Amino acid sequence: MTPKERMITALERGIPDRVPTFELEFQLAPELCGKRFMVDADFAGLNGRALEEKVMENAKVLVEVYTRLEHDAICIHLSKELIARTVEAIHRLAGDRFLLLAHGDGTFAIPDGDGLYELSYRMMDDAASVHQEAERMCQAAIERDRYLLEHGLDGFILCSDYCFNQGPFMSPEMFAEFITPYLTRIITAIRAGGGYAIKHTDGNIMPILDQLVSAGPHALHSLDPMAGVDIKEVKRLVGDKVALCGNVHCAALQTGTEEEVVASATYCMTHGKPGGGYVFATSNIPFRGLPLERYELALSVWRRMRDYT
Helix, strand or coil, rough: CCCHHHHHHHHHCCCCCCCECCCCCCCCCHHCCCCCCCHHHCCCCCHHHHHHHHHHHHHHHHHHHHHHHCCCCECCCCCCCHHHHHHHHHHHHHCCCEEEEEECCCCCCCCCCCHHHHHHHHHHHHHHHHEEEEEEHHHHHHHHHHHHHCCCCCCEECCCCCEEECCEEECHHHHHHHHHHHHHHHHHHHHHHHEEECCCCCCCCHHHHHHHHCEEEEEECCCCHCCCCCCHHHHHHHCCEEEEEEEEEEHHHHHHHHHHHHHHHHHHHHCCCCCCCCCEECCCCCCCCCCHHHHHHHHHHHHCCCCCC
């Protein structure tokens, strides 16, 4: 299978030739190959040929890094127009080899600082205005996602974080009112456009697991073990309805022993792999400051256990 075929098979809960892998974001490119992924600021003021050359330069780094890592999908972290240009450039370099993804959410996430108090008060005192804001965010996401699908993107990581380690930032009942209907509409639009939807949130998703699944994503990410989310249990509960991505313990990657890294990766493959519908990944991202060799240790477990035949 090509990486894209492998990833799609897993997202559709099938059994590919081997367990695919990807990361929401990979921040260790400089450690891996001495190059970095570009950000929007790198393209400021450029147009015409200069812009095309810079986009192609960045696309070459993306393809090099994710080819070396043997990832099956690439998540592009740029503004809308630059994502569209980057998709075109990657297709020129690598054809239709990778599943190409970008952020695509438009639902409320855990607010920063005092914003949590403000949103809480508004949900109680002025629910209509909260719904109006949710509607605006939802429509903006649907329009942006449609544009990117029309420009060759394959799907989206829906990255609004909903949960602390103790549980969601609002009650399941409030979640059902202010988030689930809008999340469902965004995912429905992605599917209608032929795209794939992976719903990401850190934290303890178990109190809202049924609602996340009911929204219709192809997969759930990150299945956070630091919040007590157990891939074995999630697979038992909803593995027949949704694919699963992640659960490799990020804290163990950074501060645990090598034995703990191996144990976490082995556990994920042991319980995520059977029957298909699993994508190997960390429970967040390989973040800056994480020793590259620790991530490579987790990948070594994946390589040893990845084949289905």
